[in-house]
Amino acid sequence: MANKLMRTLSGTLADEMGDLSLGEICRLCGVHAEYIIELVEEGALTPRGRNIREWRFAPAELGRARRALRLQHDLNVNLAGASLALDLLDEIQRLRRRLRRFDPWC
Amino acid sequence: MEYKDYYKILGVDKKATQDEIKRAYRKLARKYHPDVSKEADAEARFKEVGEAYEVLKDPEKREAYDHLGANWQAGQDFRPPPDWGNAGGFDFGGGGFTSDDATAYSDFFESLFGQRARHASGGRAGFQMRGSDQHARIAIDLEDAYKSTTRAVTLGMREIGAEGRAHMKQRTLNVRIPKGVKEGQQIRLAGQGNPGMGGGEAGDLYLEITFNPHPLYRIEGKDVYLTLPVTPWEATLGATVKVPTPDGPVDLRIPENSKSGRKLRLKGRGIPAKTPGDLYVVLEIALPPANDEKAKQVYRDMQKNLPFNPRSHMGV
Numbered sequence: 233m234a235n236k237l238m239r240t241l242s243g244t245l246a247d248e249m250g251d252l253s254l255g256e257i258c259r260l261c262g263v264h265a266e267y268i269i270e271l272v273e274e275g276a277l278t279p280r281g282r283n284i285r286e287w288r289f290a291p292a293e294l295g296r297a298r299r300a301l302r303l304q305h306d307l308n309v310n311l312a313g314a315s316l317a318l319d320l321l322d323e324i325q326r327l328r329r330r331l332r333r334f335d336p337w338c
Numbered sequence: 339m340e341y342k343d344y345y346k347i348l349g350v351d352k353k354a355t356q357d358e359i360k361r362a363y364r365k366l367a368r369k370y371h372p373d374v375s376k377e378a379d380a381e382a383r384f385k386e387v388g389e390a391y392e393v394l395k396d397p398e399k400r401e402a403y404d405h406l407g408a409n410w411q412a413g414q415d416f417r418p419p420p421d422w423g424n425a426g427g428f429d430f431g432g433g434g435f436t437s438d439d440a441t442a443y444s445d446f447f448e449s450l451f452g453q454r455a456r457h458a459s460g461g462r463a464g465f466q467m468r469g470s471d472q473h474a475r476i477a478i479d480l481e482d483a484y485k486s487t488t489r490a491v492t493l494g495m496r497e498i499g500a501e502g503r504a505h506m507k508q509r510t511l512n513v514r515i516p517k518g519v520k521e522g523q524q525i526r527l528a529g530q531g532n533p534g535m536g537g538g539e540a541g542d543l544y545l546e547i548t549f550n551p552h553p554l555y556r557i558e559g560k561d562v563y564l565t566l567p568v569t570p571w572e573a574t575l576g577a578t579v580k581v582p583t584p585d586g587p588v589d590l591r592i593p594e595n596s597k598s599g600r601k602l603r604l605k606g607r608g609i610p611a612k613t614p615g616d617l618y619v620v621l622e623i624a625l626p627p628a629n630d631e632k633a634k635q636v637y638r639d640m641q642k643n644l645p646f647n648p649r650s651h652m653g654v
Contacts, residue, residue, distance in 0.1 A: 239512065241511055306367060307364075
């Protein structure tokens with residue numbers, strides 16, 4: 233019953249945001265630019281654009297940056313370790329999706 | 339409030355060494371990290387493990403916790419002893435919290451270690467901080483992606499009370515799920531994350547969409563797959579059959595001489611979008627059972643009248 237009285241919230245689909253500049257992704261992650269630059273140098277993030285000023289990050293990169301940040305902070309791994317974990321987690325997700333073709337309940 | 343057995347949470351003995359506690363914590367933290375684990379309660383478990391470690395890794399806190407006595411059982415109603423914090427000379431001022439998000443700890447932890455730590459770290463006048471973003475997963479049915487719908491989402495949120503103490507509170511939000519959402523997409527609700535400190539703005543809430551497993555459909559991006567059983571005569575002679583779609587049943591023409599595994603595309607009947615996904619119908623020929631003499635006779639007639647070797651390409 234209480235739900236009926238509640239206001240319904242409408243959000244925006246995060247990946248329908250436009251591409252992000254270095255400044256924007258830093259603000260949304262709450263980190264300094266150096267950290268994002270390190271993630272790019274590690275290959276964990278792949279912005280488009282030839283130099284830092286032209287860098288544009290696809291919205292999905294924001295999720296990756298945040299995950300890397302959380303993994304580093306919570307699990308005490310370094311940048312390379314967090315990047316490796318991100319790649320492996322992506323791979324697991326891909327495999328799980330394929331597995332679901334044969335067993336939708338997995 | 340409930341008594342928490344921190345040793346049990348970490349799965350260690352009460353006599354465990356600091357090294358053993360650290361190892362147990364590290365292992366469980368990796369196991370339950372919400373970015374790593376796919377268990378539904380991963381976040382709650384991760385926080386619980388973090389709280390247990392916060393107490394047991396610090397010899398002073400651990401001693402104080404042990405001092406409560408060994409007779410408490412996990413889940414038992416708990417009140418701190420009246421002499422708590424006076425007896426034994428424990429002092430948790432300063433360095434009490436090492437985690438940034440310490441306010442997410444349980445009432446039990448707060449009652450033992452919370453206030454003193456806050457007193458010590460308080461007094462930073464004018465300190466403002468934006469609240470952290472909160473992430474949650476929301477499971478919807480495939481059918482929900484075909485229309486705009488509303489879902490009630492219940493979240494554990496930390497809330498800062500009048501006296502400045504934070505505690506976890508259940509919060510239910512009604513959220514509109516926009517038409518055409520796909521697996522893995524995130525809905526961002528601005529200002530619905532954790533509250534800020536000192537008047538700082540609240541963080542955002544991100545809801546990641548996952549689909550509940552569906553008994554009929556399989557989802558790949560914005561395309562949807564359906565395995566459709568057909569009879570041998572429908573597949574061979576061709577037929578128009580009713581086919582379920584998440585949008586309601588439609589008529590589908592099966593072309594004659596269709597084989598098992600044939601993929602028929604219903605253009606634009608996948609998940610809606612500017613360019614909607616497609617619905618693929620995969621044919622699967624179902625054989626009628628031959629439980630009585632009449633049905634067996636039909637198979638015998640086929641055997642006699644249809645010279646057919648499905649293994650001819652195998653050279654046998």
